[in-house]
Amino acid sequence: MKHLSFKKGIHPKYHKELTNAKPIELLLPKEELVYPMQQHIGSPCKPLVKKGDRVLVGQKIGEPTGFVGAPIHSSVSGTVKVVEERVNHQGHLVMCVVVTNDFTYEEILELKDGGVEDYTKLTNEEIVAIIKEAGLVGMGGATFPTFIKLSPPKDKVIKHIIVNGAECEPYLTSDHRVMLEEGERIIAGLKILLHMFKDATAFVGIEDNKMDAVENMSRLCEKESKIAVKVLETKYPQGSEKHLIYATTGLEVPSGKLPADVGAIVLNVDSIVAIWRAVTKGRPIMRRIVTVTGNGVKNPTNFKIRLGMSFRDVLEAAGWDEQATVKVISGGPMMGAALSSVDVPIGKGTSAILCLTEDEVDTTPTSNCIRCGKCIQACPMRLVPNALHHSALHHEDDEFKAYYGMDCIECGSCSYVCPAKRQLVQSIRTAKNRVRQK
Incomplete structure (x- = not known):
């Protein structure tokens, strides 16, 4: 039977055999948990707690400041250590509530009767x-x-x-x-x-x-x-x-x-x-399943973890080989974001932590576009990535919009197939952000 699909797209190597047969494992947090007040598209949350406050599992600690937003809840019970700006996994400074875990996991009353x-x-x-x-x-x-x-x-x-x-x-x-x-x-x-x-x-x-x-x-x-x-x-x-x-x-x-x-x-x-x-x-979002995989970990696993845990703690539980790892990605290799530090918190959008070794990373230098058209053949949105790339690099934003650049879903298919290793999707993403700001 023919299976359902769409037009164009690519067939990368999937490497799912590392974890697809391994049952989900529960991983409990360590002493400190960090809750960024921006874990969603939209306006950030305002902290509802201050240093020294005691919080319980399921307690709302962040309230959205606009219509497009989602409240943040504590995944542990403990004491608020500090409320301050910290770097998130995207490298942005975000207001965070830092909680010291008391390991009792006492829940708010609403969870017990929720x-x-x-x-x-x-x-x-x-x-x-x-x-x-x-x-x-x-x-x-x-x-x-x-x-x-x-x-x-x-x-x-x-x-x-x-x-x-x-x-x-x-x-x-x-x-x-x-x-x-x-x-x-x-x-x-x-x-x-x-x-x-x-x-x-x-x-x-x-x-x-x-x-x-x-x-x-x-x-x-x-x-x-x-x-x-x-x-x-x-x-x-x-x-x-x-x-x-x-x-x-x-x-x-x-x-x-x-x-x-x-x-x-x-x-x-x-x-x-x-x-x-x-x-x-009656349970809010306090946990998620995260795939920790790649040849940079000795025990690739799917973990059930509480939000606020650090990437480092999760990686260490999977047997992270820090010396062998050359790149750590939050998410998958196609659309994920490379991390500059693993001392950042797991958020609602963290689906995976990928540790790549030197053999798994393509370090081929970028060269000039050879007009092969492979990016056009691959683009699932039926766009012209090489033209969008040219417009993006030269800040020709009107032309970028005329080529339907805002329809790009930033899947990375164009960059994957490019024999010249052009940074196509990265430049298009930058141009989209520039157009939105205008």
């Missing part, structure tokens, strides 16, 4: 309010506040709820393991969304390099009339929102439009589980 017994008695607005208060964001890396995604305009009828189980980034396997180990929670979370959007049907899109996940989720969907599994071709960037919609429904999201404009909502696997936890258990 959740609703019957969500079918709630209105959409009440469910959205719960999700908003729980601080849910896209767990696939974009970190867009989930409550906004679940509040489409009144004139948009949602007919497709699509679960992104593609996990197309090389090395990453956390979503794969969630589909194997927490599949029942994915189905339960989808039922909440189907209650909200009664005209919709749900699809779980899974690439065909995860057939054990396909089989498990298909088994769980056997008695569900409105939930089905869609098997996708293994191709990058299959997990991109617009490409996943096209692969599973055949619908194309026009330039400048959103998934809701074609009646679709796309959510990551772990985001669906987080919705279930927030609504039925």
